[in-house]
Amino acid sequence: MPETVLERIERADVQHQGLYGGEIGVFGTVAAVCTDPSLPINSALGFGRDLSNLSAVEAFYEVRHLPSRVIVYAHGQALDPLHERGYRLTLQLNVYLCLLPRASRPSPGPPPSGVQVRPAQPLEFAEVSTLGFGASSRAILERTSQRPNTALYLAEQNGQPIGAGALSVFGDVALFFSTATVPVFRSVGAQTALLARRLDDAQAAHATLATVMTTAGSPSERNVRRAGFELAGSRLSFERRPSSLPAGSSEREQ
Incomplete structure (x- = not known):
């Protein structure tokens, strides 16, 4: 089969x-x-x-x-x-997927105003993502920041860290995970910008599909749908x- x-x-x-x-x-x-x-x-x-x-x-x-x-x-x-x-x-x-290359999927739209995404150092990734997930998540996020084969990202608005996310590629499958937004900066586009950057990087790494997992009905689910992801299971x-x-x-x- x-x-x-x-x-x-x-x-x-x-x-x-x-x-x-x-x-x-x-x-x-x-x-x-x-x-x-x-x-x-x-x-x-x-x-x-x-x-x-x-x-x-x-x-x-x-x-x-x-x-x-x-x-x-x-x-x-x-x-x-x-x-x-x-x-x-x-x-x-819920498991969502997005087919790559870019031409085969809808555009996530223009980047949010003033929001930029750059590679993150392990310590700053752990600090910013902990602000998003909560203090009890610190240990697992520190472990995530030290993993091999893991790209770390920081979203900033006017130089202020507002969110973080991670990407790993296995063969032709890209996994997006550990995405968090600092609570006071929610709804300004951090997650949308992080999704767009990781889609570009996943494609550059020759992935043919990207996947992300969300809680049903959450703001994250709405964001990944808008970025062109479809429900897989x-x-x-x-x-x-x-x-x-x-x-x-x-x-x-x-």
Whole structure:
């Protein structure tokens, strides 16, 4: 069966999660990532249409005293095995894609007035994106800023940092992520400018599609739609708590 666009995105996401470092358990096409327990990126993904590796993933996290968190792309497969094993849905993101080269997609429009985007240094990326996401996100954003194969960006208005974002390219798939706007500068066009710059850079890196994930109904979703992205499917996060994890303990997913 030919690989679908959503399967291409899922395969790139597996590589993307692996860049955070730590231990990686490989079970067929599935990669189970285990980093610092305090970071919200301990999860297994790459299941495709086959959930038969759940037992191996659960054992991997059980011995590390972590919840078994799995990420499933909505390929139309039955999710009954997850429900039967006690998993609960913790997060649903809409997956958007934009085909490249530029001629094949709508223009995101002119850059917002006074907003410019430039490459960011790791420290300034972490500082500005933390202002957008909140102080509790500092650790994961610092980890993001130190990843290999990750381009960091800063949006500025009249020299004032107002937003940040990141880009990684895996083969011909470009992932846009960790996009944040400083709260007092929301609605001035930071995200639109960051999207436009990363679309240009993704095309220059020979990507044939770009993808970004958003919460349904959010301002971010409206922005990516206006930039020419189209809905490709859903990315679902499920979690099952091991018996060894005390009640009330959990990780926050970003």
